[in-house]
Amino acid sequence: MRKVYLDHSATTPVHPEVLEAMLPYYKEKFGNPSSIHEYGKVAKVALEEAREKVAKLFNCSPYEIYFTSGGTESDNLAIKGVAFANKKKGKHIIISSVEHHAVLESCKFLKKEGYEITYLPVDQYGFVDPFDLKKNIKDDTILVSIMHVNNETGTIQPIEELVRIAKEKGVYFHTDAVQSAGKIPIDVGKLPVDLASISAHKIYGPKGVGAIYIRKGTRIIPLSHGGHHERSRRAGTENIPGIVGLGEAVEMVLKDMDKHNKHLKNLTETFFKKLKETVKDIQLNGHPEKRIPSTLNISFKGVEGESIILSLDMKGVAVASGSACTSGSLEPSHVLSAMRIEPAVAQSSIRFSFGRENVIDDVDYTLSVLPEIIERLRSMSPIYAQSKK
Numbered sequence: 001m002r003k004v005y006l007d008h009s010a011t012t013p014v015h016p017e018v019l020e021a022m023l024p025y026y027k028e029k030f031g032n033p034s035s036i037h038e039y040g041k042v043a044k045v046a047l048e049e050a051r052e053k054v055a056k057l058f059n060c061s062p063y064e065i066y067f068t069s070g071g072t073e074s075d076n077l078a079i080k081g082v083a084f085a086n087k088k089k090g091k092h093i094i095i096s097s098v099e100h101h102a103v104l105e106s107c108k109f110l111k112k113e114g115y116e117i118t119y120l121p122v123d124q125y126g127f128v129d130p131f132d133l134k135k136n137i138k139d140d141t142i143l144v145s146i147m148h149v150n151n152e153t154g155t156i157q158p159i160e161e162l163v164r165i166a167k168e169k170g171v172y173f174h175t176d177a178v179q180s181a182g183k184i185p186i187d188v189g190k191l192p193v194d195l196a197s198i199s200a201h202k203i204y205g206p207k208g209v210g211a212i213y214i215r216k217g218t219r220i221i222p223l224s225h226g227g228h229h230e231r232s233r234r235a236g237t238e239n240i241p242g243i244v245g246l247g248e249a250v251e252m253v254l255k256d257m258d259k260h261n262k263h264l265k266n267l268t269e270t271f272f273k274k275l276k277e278t279v280k281d282i283q284l285n286g287h288p289e290k291r292i293p294s295t296l297n298i299s300f301k302g303v304e305g306e307s308i309i310l311s312l313d314m315k316g317v318a319v320a321s322g323s324a325c326t327s328g329s330l331e332p333s334h335v336l337s338a339m340r341i342e343p344a345v346a347q348s349s350i351r352f353s354f355g356r357e358n359v360i361d362d363v364d365y366t367l368s369v370l371p372e373i374i375e376r377l378r379s380m381s382p383i384y385a386q387s388k389k
């Protein structure tokens with residue numbers, strides 16, 4: 001049976017070249033970068049070379065890049081680190097209602113610690129209205145955190161305007177750029193955010209490593225204490241093989257971004273066009289154009305997303321419903337709910353996220369099994385039958 005992986009928003013396979021670059025740092029180049037002997041120096045050089053590569057992604061100074069254990073830690077550090085460091089100025093934080101759980105839960109924690117959190121609503125496409133942001137900034141607002149690209153829908157938030165408003169009021173701006181990294185440019189000269197999170201395993205790097213961009217001069221305190229690693233902002237011996245992998249992955253995705261975006265666009269457009277011809281009562285969630293080329297979030301009215309996932313899995317096709325973190329629960333996704341998509345329609349949604357190694361045969365194979373699955377599930381669905389009366 002053919003196997004088709006269409007869940008790249010959850011994680012991506014490590015690219016062979018990335019793995020190749022990492023291996024020596026598990027073997028002969030195993031040194032600790034804090035050591036002053038030859039082994040240490042070799043590791044230290046690799047660490048700083050990776051930092052320079054990641055800095056190119058943001059077009060920033062390497063001194064503004066800090067390595068972490070992934071997107072979740074970067075988001076935690078951005079939110080809690082800024083909140084704790086600036087509590088004398090204020091305790092008000094503004095986020096959008098479609099953020100990743102790493103941001104949502106960090107804020108939930110801060111709320112218990114006496115911070116005030118404002119959740120900005122979104123429209124049917126998942127966009128935050130800049131006017132809403134402007135209206136909600138107060139004297140004690142210290143941070144705004146709004147993601148660049150949504151992980152469930154692939155919608156690109158028009159954050160330029162939002163960043164401008166926050167900066168005008170002197171409020172720090174963090175963006176979760178985990179899903180935009182390597183797909184759209186994040187030049188911090190043109191998009192002057194103060195903090196941005198990325199993760200290696202979403203861009204063909206290894207799991208358990210990420211980075212955060214922190215603009216020079218930003219007031220932030222570390223969450224982990226210990227040695228003076230990462231210029232005292234993140235204690236702990238650096239994950240050198242992982243960091244080398246992240247550097248390599250960033251370099252790779254930057255090098256052929258346009259080529260791969262075209263490839264992904266071709267795959268998703270062909271898939272959606274043909275799907276519309278063969279399956280009725282479907283709906284694309286998120287913005288039809290302002291989206292990254294790899295991700296499609298589609299509702300199949302009248303069927304449970306979970307049932308579609310399991311049926312496709314039996315045919316060798318891996319997809320997701322909403323985010324990986326919310327699957328397993330029957331709650332409709334908070335992202336689709338915030339976009340005011342009816343619960344039943346939200347629960348019928350599937351996220352197809354394509355990657356660089358997918359080919360047009362993957363599209364054809366998926367389309368050869370999906371329509372039958374939907375038809376079978378709909379024939380058993382009382383909700384769908386009722387809607388057709």
Ligand SMILES: *Cc1c(COP(=O)(O)O)cnc(C)c1O
Nearest residue numbers: 070071072100151176178179199
């Ligand atoms: C995957 C993801 C994260 C978490 O990154 P990890 O490296 O898995 O911790 C955070 N934000 C978004 C938008 C993501 O897609």
